[in-house]
Amino acid sequence: MPGFELFGDKERKEVQDVMDSGVLMRYGFDAMRNGHWKTKELESGLAEKMQSKYAHVVSSGTAALTVALASAGVGAGDEVIMPTFTFVASFESILALGAVPVLVDIDDTLTLKPEAVEKAITPRTKVVMPVHMCGSMANLDALKAICDKHGLLLLEDACQAIGGTYNGKPLGSIGDLGCFSFDYVKTITCGEGGAVITNNENYYENAHKYSDHGHDHVGNNRGAEEHPFLGYNFRISEMNAAVGLAQLARLDEFIAIQKRNYTILREALSNIPEVVFRTVPDGGEENYSFLNFFMPTEELAQVAHQELIEAGVDGCFYWYDNNWHYYKKWEHLTEMKSLGKPPKDIIESLPDYKKADFSESDKWMSRNISCLIKLGWSEKEVAERAKKMVTAIKSSI
């Protein structure tokens, strides 16, 4: 997955442009910048690539989620439905706005289970936030139908699935809003960065203003701009955007490499009857950033994971035990350990997750192994890796 593996002349050239003008800020300094607007170019390139009317680039994927929610008017006490398997950024962005993260089970897609989403809806629910984990997507048709029926917004977290598609449309472009991360380990990277995409002009207008202190971005004198509402600073720098601009141009190349490497590994593993691959919803195509599979039991998954490590196969994760990606290790959320006093709406409304029953999620996660697909592997290296993986998994059964 990490685009940094293939950094080269294209990234260097874009960064050099920025250094040559010395303008590291995305707004203003028109006379100094030699016509270089790296962030704006990244935004128009991304909007086109993602078949969306608008793209707004910010400082991180977490910032993108926060800005997306804020731009749609999510605030104190609103409930946002999110999965038990994701990155901590999902609930961080919700809590940052005083809204309430409502955790919901996943299914064998490793993403939100539509039936569980529908059960979790209350009069305070405002957004359903599927997270397209490890390169593949939620059942977006089912989720969209639920959102339409109940008047909710659909916000896709496509941070780990850029380049994947659903019914031929880019992931991120199907919901009312979509978010990407360009942090250092993502498929395309800015070092740090993220983006919001949408077809909704109002959300876009809110997003660019909110992420820059509420500046209205009218005219070319920043100091004289109006501030129609309260904002914050989630700006990206031109240096980071320059790297992302080069990487975006290489997205198709990266996805093709991932697909080749993924396919070699998947074909090798499909000869093991005990291995069952993660379900990809009808009409979906992964971005091939991870190969995910289930073992028949929790015990076998743990043994197989250990065997893979011992065989020197790096980059295979057993997320069930992971500090960052699964609710079981989110004590800081379930016990609300915050530095200062959290907003009243959160204290009053956060469900008691210590008592929650996520056995449906546990059933899938405890059997799942997730292997990162790298860009830098040669075909020979992938073939060797496939052999090692098959031997390790077979010896665990």
Ligand SMILES: *Cc1c(COP(=O)(O)O)cnc(C)c1O
């Ligand atoms: C990486 C990631 C984020 C957050 O991105 P940052 O750029 O690291 O803030 C959000 N959601 C998911 C699923 C991610 O993988």
